[in-house]
Amino acid sequence: MDRKTVTQTTAADEIEHLMRLHPKGYDLSLGRVERLLEKLGNPQDRLPPVIHIAGTNGKGSAGAFCRAILEAEGLAVHVHTSPHLVHWHERFRIGEKARPGQLVDDAVLAEAIRRVAKANDGEAITVFEILTAVAFLLFAEHPADATVMEVGLGGRFDATNVMKKPAVSLIMPISLDHQAYLGDRVELIAAEKAGIIKAGVPVVVGFQQEDAARDTVVATADRLGCTLSVYGQDYHAHEEHGRLVYQDEMGLSDLTLPQLPGRHQLSNAAAAIRALKAAGFNISDRAIEEGLQQAKWPGRMQPVTDGPLIDEAVAGAEIWIDGGHNPAAGHAIAEMLAELEERKERPLFLVSGMINTKDPVGYFAAFAGMARHVYTVPVQGSDAGIDPVVLAEDAASAGLSSQPASDVMQALAMMREDFKDMEAPPRILIGGSLYLIGDILAENGLVPS
Incomplete structure (x- = not known):
């Protein structure tokens, strides 16, 4: 590619260039991305309130529910997810008032990638780290009311884990996956996922099949002095007469069933509802009902x-x-x-x-x-x-x-x-x-x- 014609390149062109420069694969640490973000003026510290989501399964569904409920309440919501299915743009959704957020425009994404790559100045880094910095930059520069930030891999050393104080840390179901990077026992993987927890930040724990996973996350939250909400203990949900019954210490809500198919979506939806409440958002049952019906998560059932x-x-x-x-x-x-x-x-x-x-x-x-x-x-x-x-x-x-x-x-x-x-x-x-x-x-x- 002739870099002199850089203003005419697409986001895909820019990412392809980065992938030729930087090795594929994972290299879990925070030093490289912290260095890059410092050069960019630390945009991760200027985001709208962040719902930070980790876990093995259910991250995307929980994020989709969070976004849909907040948008039903009339709020603008930025969303970062990974990986994408078809186009890189899927990783970056820019919140907009009075209508659903939109995938980032190609020209805007390409320009943001160029700015981040220029700031990196050829130093060793992974493409995921550069793209995470791009998300922080985009979200900091576009006004919104909330940010849904999904972890890429693990948590403790994931490139998203540089935010000093998210509004809430949401830990979705944890099971064995990515053992080569995260460990071969569920409690080891849970410890990595729990690495997103910050001192004093509310923690919501979704349904956990494994007691060892739940106990590991709870112990981390307790050690860091976090307000803690655990599925099945502090909040829960079940189906009754074709409706979703959600309950926590604030009361009971009789809601429509989620549009996303599968019984596991009941607990995923409950975790999202609880996370939004823990983050301080004032959400109505009307917005929850609408969000449960509007949430979409492509490629999953x-x-x-x-x-x-x-x-x-x-x-x-x-x-x-x-x-x-x-x-x-x-x-x-x-x-x-x-x-x-x-x-x-x-x-x-x-x-x-x-x-x-x-x-x-x-x-x-x-x-x-x-x-x-x-x-x-x-x-x-x-x-x-x-x-x-x-x-x-x-x-x-x-x-x-x-x-x-x-x-x-x-x-x-x-x-x-x-x-x-x-x-x-x-x-x-x-x-x-x-x-x-x-x-x-x-x-x-x-x-x-």
């Missing part, structure tokens, strides 16, 4: 109702896509599919691609006894994809019938041929990797906005 996938699948097939990729996510997805099965029986098939930092056998085990067959496919968007032949063997190790395919479309064609005499049109889950879901969304014209 998202139905596909038309386009190339439907055209290629067995006539009448029901297709869901989900980027969940660890055993805990697998169990949550399987639970939701079991609920769908109770409403309408269909044979379940999986089309799965995964990368080699995950636990495929643990993921597939969640579907044992449920899935009729698994087709394994390559992950085109990552050079860490597991070979479909190997992934099929992993599925077989979890007790599932499986075979490899060259891509998702071939898997759907094979399904049509292999299972001609199904008793009902199939229910198909395509997932196992956010990279795979990103490719599918792009190919089916379902780009997040």
